[in-house]
Amino acid sequence: MTTAMGPGPEFDRIRAIAQALGARGAGLGDDCAVIPDGDGHLVISTDASVGGIHFRRAWLTLTEIGWRAAAGALSDLAAMGARPVGLLAAIAVPKGAAPDETVELMGGIGEAAEASGTIVIGGDLSAASEWMVTVTVIGRAERPVRRAGAAAGDELWVTGALGAARAALLAWESGADPAPAARAAFARPVARIEAGVWLAEHGATAMLDLSDGLAADAHHLAAASKVRLEIDLTRIPTAGAAVPAALERAVEPPLLAAQGGEDFELLASLPASFGEAGQRAFEAHTGVALTRIGTVQRGSGVRLLLRGERVSLEGFDHFRAEGAGGER
Amino acid sequence: MTTAMGPGPEFDRIRAIAQALGARGAGLGDDCAVIPDGDGHLVISTDASVGGIHFRRAWLTLTEIGWRAAAGALSDLAAMGARPVGLLAAIAVPKGAAPDETVELMGGIGEAAEASGTIVIGGDLSAASEWMVTVTVIGRAERPVRRAGAAAGDELWVTGALGAARAALLAWESGADPAPAARAAFARPVARIEAGVWLAEHGATAMLDLSDGLAADAHHLAAASKVRLEIDLTRIPTAGAAVPAALERAVEPPLLAAQGGEDFELLASLPASFGEAGQRAFEAHTGVALTRIGTVQRGSGVRLLLRGERVSLEGFDHFRAEGAGGER
Numbered sequence: 001m002t003t004a005m006g007p008g009p010e011f012d013r014i015r016a017i018a019q020a021l022g023a024r025g026a027g028l029g030d031d032c033a034v035i036p037d038g039d040g041h042l043v044i045s046t047d048a049s050v051g052g053i054h055f056r057r058a059w060l061t062l063t064e065i066g067w068r069a070a071a072g073a074l075s076d077l078a079a080m081g082a083r084p085v086g087l088l089a090a091i092a093v094p095k096g097a098a099p100d101e102t103v104e105l106m107g108g109i110g111e112a113a114e115a116s117g118t119i120v121i122g123g124d125l126s127a128a129s130e131w132m133v134t135v136t137v138i139g140r141a142e143r144p145v146r147r148a149g150a151a152a153g154d155e156l157w158v159t160g161a162l163g164a165a166r167a168a169l170l171a172w173e174s175g176a177d178p179a180p181a182a183r184a185a186f187a188r189p190v191a192r193i194e195a196g197v198w199l200a201e202h203g204a205t206a207m208l209d210l211s212d213g214l215a216a217d218a219h220h221l222a223a224a225s226k227v228r229l230e231i232d233l234t235r236i237p238t239a240g241a242a243v244p245a246a247l248e249r250a251v252e253p254p255l256l257a258a259q260g261g262e263d264f265e266l267l268a269s270l271p272a273s274f275g276e277a278g279q280r281a282f283e284a285h286t287g288v289a290l291t292r293i294g295t296v297q298r299g300s301g302v303r304l305l306l307r308g309e310r311v312s313l314e315g316f317d318h319f320r321a322e323g324a325g326g327e328r
Numbered sequence: 329m330t331t332a333m334g335p336g337p338e339f340d341r342i343r344a345i346a347q348a349l350g351a352r353g354a355g356l357g358d359d360c361a362v363i364p365d366g367d368g369h370l371v372i373s374t375d376a377s378v379g380g381i382h383f384r385r386a387w388l389t390l391t392e393i394g395w396r397a398a399a400g401a402l403s404d405l406a407a408m409g410a411r412p413v414g415l416l417a418a419i420a421v422p423k424g425a426a427p428d429e430t431v432e433l434m435g436g437i438g439e440a441a442e443a444s445g446t447i448v449i450g451g452d453l454s455a456a457s458e459w460m461v462t463v464t465v466i467g468r469a470e471r472p473v474r475r476a477g478a479a480a481g482d483e484l485w486v487t488g489a490l491g492a493a494r495a496a497l498l499a500w501e502s503g504a505d506p507a508p509a510a511r512a513a514f515a516r517p518v519a520r521i522e523a524g525v526w527l528a529e530h531g532a533t534a535m536l537d538l539s540d541g542l543a544a545d546a547h548h549l550a551a552a553s554k555v556r557l558e559i560d561l562t563r564i565p566t567a568g569a570a571v572p573a574a575l576e577r578a579v580e581p582p583l584l585a586a587q588g589g590e591d592f593e594l595l596a597s598l599p600a601s602f603g604e605a606g607q608r609a610f611e612a613h614t615g616v617a618l619t620r621i622g623t624v625q626r627g628s629g630v631r632l633l634l635r636g637e638r639v640s641l642e643g644f645d646h647f648r649a650e651g652a653g654g655e656r
Contacts, residue, residue, distance in 0.1 A: 013427050013453055017434045024438035025448040033450035035413060035466070038366050044449070046374075046416040046464050050456045085363055088374040090462045099341050106345045110352035120353040121372070122361035124462075125341055128378045134418045134452075134462040136374050138363070 003029035003147055004226070006219025030224070031079040031208055034144050043139045045076035051094075051131040059172050062101055064187040066108025066133065072211065073135035074116045074191035075264040079209040080146070081200020082139030083193060084118035089135050092128030109135065116193050143200055147224035150206035150269035154296040156229060157279070159195050159288050160265040162214060163242025163257030170245050182241035189264040195286045199268050202278060207268040213261040215313045218302045221267060228299030233258055233306045237291045258304065259313055269296050331357035331475055332554070334547025358552070359407040359536055362472050371467045373404035379422075379459040387500050390429055392515040394436025394461065400539065401463035402444045402519035403592040407537040408474070409528020410467030411521060412446035417463050420456030437463065444521050471528055475552035478534035478597035482624040484557060485607070487523050487616050488593040490542060491570025491585030498573050510569040517592045523614045527596050530606060535596040541589040543641045546630045549595060556627030561586055561634045565619045586632065587641055597624050 002018040002025075005011040011029075018028045027033050032045040049069040051057055060068070070087060077084050089109050093102050102125065113119055118137075164185030168178035178186070192209070199207060206225050210217050214236065222229045238246075238257040246256040270278065282290045304311045330346040330353075333339040339357075346356045355361050360373040377397040379385055388396070398415060405412050417437050421430050430453065438448055446465075492513030496506035506514070520537070527535060534553050538545050542564065550557045566574075566585040574584040598606065610618045632639045 009427075010453055013430055016427060016431050017451075020431045020435055021438045021448055023447070024442050027449050028451065033414060033416060035449070042370070042466070044414075044416060044464075044466060046418045046450060046452050046462065048418040048420055048452050048454045048460075048462065050420055050454050052457070053455050086361060086372075088361060088372060088464065090374045090376040090464075092376055092378055092460065099337075099344060102341055103344050103348045107348055110349045114352050119351070120349055121355050121363070122374060123345075123356065124374050124376050125338055126376045126378050127381050128460065129380070129457055132376075132420065132456065132460060134374065134376065136372075136416065136418075136464040138370070138372060138466075 004223040005029050006216065006223050030146050031076040032082070032144070040140055040142045041144050043077055043080045043082040043141050043144050044136065045073055046134060046136040047073035047076060048132060048134040056172070057131065060187055062104040063108035063111070065131065066105040067112040067188055069133035069135050070109040070112035071189045071191050071264065073137045074112065074193065075189070075209040075211070077137050077139040078192040078196035079207050079266060080139070080141055080144040081196045081204065081207065082141035082144060083197055084116055084137055084139045086121035086138050087113050087118055087135060088122040089120060089133060090124040092126050092132040094130055095127055105133065116191050141200065145200045145204045145207040147206055147208050147221050150221060150225035150227050150296045152227060152296055152298045153272055154205055154269040155272055155274065155292055156231065156294040156296060157268050157270055157290050158214065158237065158265055158293050159192050159290055160263070161237040161239035161289065162210065162263050162265060163253070163260035164239035165189065165262040166256060166260030167242045167245035179241055179244070185239065185241060186262060189262065191264060192266050192288065195288050196266055198282060198285055199266065203274060204268040204270055207266055210263050210265050210267055211261060213259045214267065215258045215304065217267060221269070222300060222302050226300065228297045228301055228303065229294055230297055230303045230305065231294035233304055233311060235291060235293045237289060252306070255313065332551040333357050334544065334551050358474050359404040360410070360472070368468055368470045369472050371405055371408045371410040371469050371472050372464065373401055374462060374464040375401035375404060376460060376462040384500070385459065388515055390432040391436035391439070393459065394433040395440040395516055397461040397463050398437040398440035399517045399519045400592065401465045402440065402521065403517070403537040403539070405465050405467040406520040406524035407535050407594060408467070408469055408472045409524045409532065409535065410469035410472060411525055412444055412465055412467045414449035415441050415446055415463060415465050416450040417448060417461060418452040420454050420460035422458055423455055433461065444519050469528065473528045473532045473535040475534055475536050475549050478549060478553035478555050478624045480555060480624055480626045481600055482533055482597040483600055483602065483620055484559065484622040484624060485596050485598055485618050486542065486565065486593055486621050487520050487618055488591070489565040489567035489617065490538065490591050490593060491581070491588035492567035493517065493590040494584060494588030495570045495573035507569055507572070510573070513567065513569060514590060517590065519592060520594050520616065523616050524594055526610055526613055527594065530610070531602060532596040532598055535594055538591050538593050538595055539589060541587045542595065543586045543632065545595060549597070550628060550630050554628065556625045556629055556631065557622055558625055558631045558633065559622035561632055561639060563619060563621045565617060580634070583641065
């Protein structure tokens with residue numbers, strides 16, 4: 001069975017693949033694959049970062065490329081409420097790269113692994129025409145939180161603040177250097193492992209990580225859970241580093257933040273009983289902000305509201321990261 | 329701790345990476361990563377196939393590229409004596425490829441998974457400048473057989489027959505079409521899952537799969553086990569499809585077979601007590617040939633003998649697959 005996904009050509013392809021695989025495939029479309037294991041579950045995800053697509057070599061050091069590739073994959077574990085038990089990295093090295101460069105990139109992967117309490121347990125080296133890092137993460141979760149599971153009456157919460165990584169991308173694309181905080185958000189994202197585990201233990205009904213941006217990723221949660229999400233854009237926690245980028249472009253900051261991919265924050269639905277007491281307990285435990293941004297209702301799709309008015313973010317497509325363009 | 333590996337620039341890089349990772353890495357250098365799990369072990373490997381490096385698009389259909397990538401990764405499980413429980417495929421798709429092409433490639437991955445008794449449980453799609461398939465396989469083994477473990481007095485055995493995939497590669501590189509049997513060996517290799525599980529259950533002390541060729545891979549087993557391997561080349565089971573390729577090049581067929589990579593047969597050390605009774609039981613159970621090709625001795629390195637004379641295969645370097653050249 002495939003988890004239902006939101007619209008888009010990438011997801012059309014995944015749907016076509018799942019259909020063609022039939023019984024040869026299972027569980028496609030969620031953040032991670034889940035295998036029952038003893039009293040719990042193994043949770044596994046694989047994630048490719050390709051030079052020229054997910055990053056430009058000129059933007060980042062190789063250490064940062066490695067860190068970011070690993071953190072992006074670890075974020076998929078966070079989105080299931082899983083703790084990592086190990087990580088494998090398949091690296092394609094451009095011909096002509098010095099051996100030290102591969103070591104530098106793997107160093108970044110190792111640092112990101114360590115920051116999430118895990119280690120590198122395997123990998124693969126091959127040549128290619130561009131840098132490419134495919135990171136596979138293995139974790140364990142007592143109760144994996146999938147994208148399906150949100151129910152009408154639940155409330156929607158998001159961790160941290162959004163939009164800083166997008167601000168860095170917009171700066172690079174306009175030929176400027178990003179502000180340090182924006183650059184750090186893009187180059188050294190942090191997988192929200194502790195946050196994900198805590199939310200899983202405290203009743204999260206559905207969860208995913210924001211890799212394509214809240215406005216896009218919310219559709220996946222809505223489709224998988226067969227519900228409608230109503231999101232109040234004025235409540236979106238906008239990263240400080242995203243504000244100047246928005247104002248320069250005469251865009252309200254929460255709109256830029258809602259489209260900000262690569263933040264790797266978590267979007268979770270929780271029963272209404274979770275409330276402010278839950279929020280305070282979460283923040284005390286993790287040191288990370290948790291913000292209520294909307295509600296789960298009967299129906300389908302995602303309704304974005306700005307001061308009570310319905311907003312479509314389709315019109316902001318010129319913000320799509322053309323420099324790192326295409327399917328991401 | 330890193331498993332000791334044989335010589336070569338690729339392995340120098342892995343050694344440098346393992347050293348740089350220090351405590352952030354563990355278990356690098358074997359066919360698979362191993363994680364203790366309940367009464368048994370999880371066994372995991374990731375394996376990249378890159379267009380222009382591991383295959384040429386003109387040689388293979390996309391179904392075959394997918395099959396081969398998956399079978400190569402599954403072969404790493406076979407080499408540990410593990411049974412697969414699932415497979416993830418990260419696919420990088422060249423810009424301009426039709427959606428159907430991705431489905432075709434994934435179809436080949438699904439077929440190879442099914443042939444090994446498993447399914448596709450996850451993956452990732454991204455764009456790139458060339459086809460690239462990174463397959464991660466997860467398996468279980470009661471007693472994983474590593475590369476370390478061969479002891480002086482053991483005997484060396486190899487499954488199946490060697491050299492057919494190499495014959496196909498040599499044909500393509502000389503601009504000819506390979507014979508059908510050679511082509512099939514390259515395009516649709518079979519991971520020796522049942523053979524690996526059986527050998528693990530019947531006392532294999534060390535094991536690996538032959539992806540770079542017996543002459544090269546034997547060095548890894550010798551280095552990991554801290555032993556010397558003595559291999560009688562005249563005993564090497566040469567695939568019928570490899571014989572014409574050898575004779576055309578005025579090379580003795582077993583020499584070509586010993587350098588034949590991509591066969592994905594298993595090399596295992598077993599106690600001398602295994603003997604012909606073990607061989608007959610293996611062949612009856614699996615339907616695959618098992619051939620005794622040498623012995624394990626105190627010392628280090630690999631001694632190749634041809635009619636009692638020591639042979640170096642270094643001189644055959646012009647056979648290295650230049651068309652799929654570089655680090656593989």
